[in-house]
Amino acid sequence: MTFASVGAGRWSASLLAMSADIALAPPPAPEITAAATVPVLRCTGLVKAFGDRVAVDGVSLEVARGEIYGLLGPNGAGKTTTIKLACGLLHADRGTITIDGHMSAEELAAKNAIGYVPQDIALYPDLTARENLSFLGRLYGLRRALLRERVDEALELTDLVDRANDRVDSYSGGMKRRLNIAAGLLHHPLLLVLDEPTVGVDPQSRHAILERVEGFGGAGMAVLYTTHYMEEAERVCDRVGIIDHGRLIAEGTRRELVAQLGEKDRIDLVAAGDLEQLAAVCRTVPGIEAALTADGRVRLVAEDGRSVLPPVLEAAEHAGVQVNSVEVVEADLEAVFMHLTGTALRE
Ligand SMILES: Nc1ncnc2c1ncn2[C@@H]1O[C@H](COP(=O)(O)OP(=O)(O)OP(=O)(O)O)[C@@H](O)[C@H]1O
Ligand SMILES: [Mg+2]
Numbered sequence: 010m011t012f013a014s015v016g017a018g019r020w021s022a023s024l025l026a027m028s029a030d031i032a033l034a035p036p037p038a039p040e041i042t043a044a045a046t047v048p049v050l051r052c053t054g055l056v057k058a059f060g061d062r063v064a065v066d067g068v069s070l071e072v073a074r075g076e077i078y079g080l081l082g083p084n085g086a087g088k089t090t091t092i093k094l095a096c097g098l099l100h101a102d103r104g105t106i107t108i109d110g111h112m113s114a115e116e117l118a119a120k121n122a123i124g125y126v127p128q129d130i131a132l133y134p135d136l137t138a139r140e141n142l143s144f145l146g147r148l149y150g151l152r153r154a155l156l157r158e159r160v161d162e163a164l165e166l167t168d169l170v171d172r173a174n175d176r177v178d179s180y181s182g183g184m185k186r187r188l189n190i191a192a193g194l195l196h197h198p199l200l201l202v203l204d205e206p207t208v209g210v211d212p213q214s215r216h217a218i219l220e221r222v223e224g225f226g227g228a229g230m231a232v233l234y235t236t237h238y239m240e241e242a243e244r245v246c247d248r249v250g251i252i253d254h255g256r257l258i259a260e261g262t263r264r265e266l267v268a269q270l271g272e273k274d275r276i277d278l279v280a281a282g283d284l285e286q287l288a289a290v291c292r293t294v295p296g297i298e299a300a301l302t303a304d305g306r307v308r309l310v311a312e313d314g315r316s317v318l319p320p321v322l323e324a325a326e327h328a329g330v331q332v333n334s335v336e337v338v339e340a341d342l343e344a345v346f347m348h349l350t351g352t353a354l355r356e
Contacts, residue, residue, distance in 0.1 A: 079246030124198030183214025274314030
């Protein structure tokens with residue numbers, strides 16, 4: 010198979026159909042073959058250390074065709090290192106990586122099957138979007154009419170057609186992010202790997218990016234997505250792996266992960282005063298499993314929300330903190346993370 014033909018026709022029709030102004034008939038349902046049941050990415054027991062620091066410590070995960078797998082974890086958890094291993098950009102100290110059931114991540118054919126969208130923008134600022142994509146497409150072996158077609162398609166998919174001939178240094182942060190994603194789509198990868206693609210973008214661009222990512226999964230691509238935004242993982246990912254200190258500490262659908270909390274309640278206290286002190290005081294209240302400050306709130310995970318509230322409010326009064334409101338919120342991945350680690354996803 011030549012490089013340019015990798016994936017041709019596999020999902021391009023349905024991806025293009027996502028673009029608002031292009032209406033295409035839905036693609037025929039993919040044929041279910043034995044190969045379709047082989048995970049596109051299989052990582053087993055990955056270990057990677059930098060000197061004494063173990064960045065990835067025994068990570069195993071699989072991503073299937075059409076699945077969006079989210080790697081959720083705080084700064085320094087090992088997300089980028091894990092995906093660089095999965096993309097063959099770093100060599101693992103231990104463990105194996107298999108792409109599409111038969112390729113090792115470091116062989117050229119596997120690299121051709123992966124679209125890697127790095128955490129840091131990797132574009133030429135003094136070239137236009139079209140020039141950037143044409144250059145990168147050539148690196149993937151695309152030529153002439155096919156190259157033009159793929160560049161147009163990637164610009165359409167990321168809503169950049171209107172600005173295609175503008176230099177990238179005139180782009181907003183969100184537009185650069187979208188173009189960064191477009192670059193990863195040119196060669197129709199089987200596996201799209203996105204490392205924190207929404208960092209530093211405004212809510213509107215974030216929404217547009219997330220919508221596109223949902224579409225990629227819907228169109229049959231396998232997507233590995235890293236984020237430290239719990240809301241994003243909850244929204245776009247079919248399955249989530251929670252990573253902390255290089256270890257995958259939990260994995261499953263949102264429902265499966267939240268079920269790990271059992272009957273526990275999540276409570277948010279909106280308060281004025283020393284929130285750190287309030288959190289410290291809350292930790293001493295029997296029945297409170299974790300108490301953290303985040304986003305101007307004190308977040309609690311408790312065995313039974315109703316029974317802990319009176320002692321919490323009393324403790325707050327003693328600590329001289331005024332609690333303005335109490336919200337019992339639905340258990341979410343943040344609560345799962347707090348339950349498993351005793352720390353907040355974002356501090
Ligand atoms: N090239 C490197 N040399 C030394 N240490 C490294 C290197 N790359 C990563 N690390 C360390 O490995 C750990 C994991 O880093 P990694 O970049 O994988 O985390 P991350 O989850 O992607 O974090 P972030 O959310 O901040 O992007 C960190 O302690 C980091 O300092
Ligand atoms: Mg990272």
